[in-house]
Amino acid sequence: MATINLVDLKKNYGSVPAVKGINLSVKDGELIVLVGPSGCGKSTLLRMVAGLESVTSGRIEIAGRDVVKAEPAERDIAMVFQNYALYPHMTVRQNLEYGLKNRGTPREEIDRRVKEAADILEIGPMLDRKPRQLSGGQRQRVAMGRAIVREPAAFLFDEPLSNLDAKLRVQMRVEIRKLQRRLKTTSLYVTHDQLEAMTLADRLVVMNNGLVEQLGTPTEVYDRPATLFVAGFIGSPPMNLLSLESIAGAPGFEGLNLPDGTDVIGIRPDQLVLDQPTGQNLALAASVELLEPIGGESHLHVRLTGSNQAVILSVPGRPDIAEGAAVTLYARPADLHPFNRESGRRTDTAVANP
Amino acid sequence: MVENRPFLSFLTHLVLIVGVVIVVFPVYLAFVASTHGNGDFLSGLVPLLPGPNLIENYRLMLTEGISTAGAPPLWIMLGNSLVIAIIIAVGKIAISLLSAYAIVFFKFPFRLLAFWIIFITLMLPVEVRIIPTFKVVADLGLLNSYVGLTLPLIASATATFLFRQFFLTIPDELMEAARVDGAGPLKFFRDILLPLSRTNIAALFVILFIYGWVQYLWPLLVTTDSRYYTVVMGIKRLAATADGEPQWHLVMAAVMLAMLPPVLVVIFMQRLFVKGLVETEK
Structure with missing residues (x-):
């Protein structure tokens, strides 16, 4: 000891x-x-x-x-x-x-x-x-x-x-x-x-x-991954890291109140949902590229409309979604991880909010 | 490749049998010759069946030798050969193990240079360096001694190289585990490296024993005292009698006896020998 x-x-x-x-x-x-x-x-x-x-x-x-x-x-x-x-x-x-x-x-x-x-x-x-x-x-x-x-x-x-x-x-x-x-x-x-x-x-x-x-x-x-590297390394499938421009025009973006210096937003695949949650949320339009069923859940590969950025989300069960279909992804503001690309670090406090 | 064709298996057996006959016939002839009496070869016809003098010939050679040819009794020469072959084999293995250990497991300046210098000596077998070596041995007063007979033959690049290759296959983690377990360099060598090299050592021993046993030129040079004659060079003396016919029946008896120890070593160490060449214990 x-x-x-x-x-x-x-x-x-x-x-x-x-x-x-x-x-x-x-x-x-x-x-x-x-x-x-x-x-x-x-x-x-x-x-x-x-x-x-x-x-x-x-x-x-x-x-x-x-x-x-x-x-x-x-x-x-x-x-x-x-x-x-x-x-x-x-x-x-x-x-x-x-x-x-x-x-x-x-x-x-x-x-x-x-x-x-x-x-x-x-x-x-x-x-x-x-x-x-x-x-x-x-x-x-x-x-x-x-x-x-x-x-x-x-x-x-x-x-x-x-x-x-x-x-x-x-x-x-x-x-x-x-x-x-x-x-x-x-x-x-x-x-x-x-x-x-x-x-x-x-x-x-x-x-x-x-x-x-x-x-x-x-x-x-x-x-609360402290850096962009940790955000991308821990978690499978890895966290989606979206540039700020690609989501800037999305409904619900104005109400987000992001910290200064934020230019990358991270969202975990399991915190993106297809059904609109109650309360404040961010809505992203996307088209489906591929659906990977892996048993209890499925990985949905989509591309955001406009920015063409690839995003993965994990959804429960085996949803009946055709490839090429248009979907809307929702995320709650509390589930967004703001980062600064230059410094690679989080822009909000590193310690979890109570 | 397993094929079941009678003709093919007949052919392969035929080739094998012919090969065996070619190899064995001279040995058989030597044996037959060693069982005949004195005059049987003077007729010019070589007998193909064993004669009646087997025991007599071997007894004579072992105990008395041929004094007219300046050859001591065979048992002295056999003893010398045995001592020398063992000293050479054991000495070579001991030195190569240690030098390979140093080269592989320790990092010191000019390590690679040391290895290449050892390696280059492969190009200098005894025959090439025989005159300077003889001079050194003579100046050291080592003529007519076991030290003089064996020492120049002991340093060996071949064995060092073989052990080096084997040590390189041992994973580094094994040494690190031993270090964590509190085994110093010597302990690691004794407790782990030596037991792992066991089969390699056995295989090398067989090869090196025979190498030492068949040495001819070097013993011929450094021995003038018949007490230090080895059997392989002794045979030459037996055959070269000054006047009259060589006594072939006795020479062949000596040849048979000289062949015996290497054969015994191979037979008894065969199991380990094959294991050492085939199996790696890792």
Whole structure:
């Protein structure tokens, strides 16, 4: 159990900056998810915390101790790798024991911890098998077991689920969450999968280009994206970002009362509706291009009349709409996200209204 | 390609049998020759069936040798060859493992240069550098010693290169996981890299043992004391008697005995050997 503090952390590869100054403090027992597109520096950041990557400047404090110069083994962390990185010639038991043996943990203590981890992860029957005799999901469990037995101050997860198939990924995601809740170990979790990020995180760190775009709880990030990048990255299908001109003439636009500097309006696909809601609303005329039924809901691809801008909305069920039909989209003023293209930031207050 | 045509399988078998006969016949001839008596070859006709002197010939060669040809008993030479082949194989493997480990897993200045220098020595086999090597070994006073016989043959680019290629296939995460698990460089080498290279080591051992066993030119140069003769160069001495006919029945007995250890090594390490060439344990 510990806190992790990152202070103005930077990493350059030669003259190319990969991480450009990150400040983050992780509370005790918290699970923080670092999410972003590939190449945004999230994995580099995690590897710096693990000690596998040198630090160009800045401080890393784990449990209040500056560990920038410390070896990975001295940092009291455990890491779960994307490709599991189990030792192929050792049995599952030996894999779990290896780190403890290297630390000179007494035999009884090792046995106790291995048994405990095996019980938690339900890998007891596999303890004497080799990794290659295990399925992907089982290997993933063993990799987590190897982290658990160490009883470290912090867990570091580097895209641990990306090698699993979709169904297993959902199942393991739930298990990781439960496990983390149960053990209450401070955790950093890197992923590029926003669904994984939203469901796992206590707090979410959205990264882009080596910088933090937004830090907040998943609902905060979803409901009030702080920047255009976050607005486009979090949410599936992504938020519609419409230039102000394309909706300027629409009925209901005058009453919107947008903050100064707004030139882009974001609207979530599920907050655009086809039936006119009561109260104030914005009405956009559009023609239907494509209807994608995906089960419980459908994605409707339309183009706005006039500006010809593409917009996606998700509508419940399977509406009977022909391609090419003219429709009107309605949005409530409270569901509009005003942004400034130049600065890339929200133009209203970043904190949610009460 | 599975085809069920009688003619085709007959043909393939025929080709195989002809191939085997071509390879085996000289060996058979050598064996037959080693079982005959002294005068049987002087007639000019080579017998094709084994003779009665098998035990007598082998006993004579093993225990006494041919003193007139300056050859010690065969068991001394066999022993020398065995010691030398093992020292060369083990030495080569140990050095190549370590140098490949350094080249692949550590970042130091001129790492690539070091690798290429090692690699370039592939172009300089013993025969090419034999005169300067001999001079160095002679100046160090290593003639007629096991050190002199083995040391110049141990440094090996081939094995280094093979291990390098194998180490490159080991994912970086494995080393990182070991680092997080508190294994230092030596521990990683011993606990993870060595066990993973086991089959490769076995395969290389077979190849290098035979390489050491069949060395001819180098032992010929550096040994003048018959106590350090190896069996492969010893055979040459047996055949080259100063006056009179070579005693072929004894020479062939020595040949058969010299062939035996490499065959045994291949047979007993075959399982590991094939595994090392085919399977990767990852």
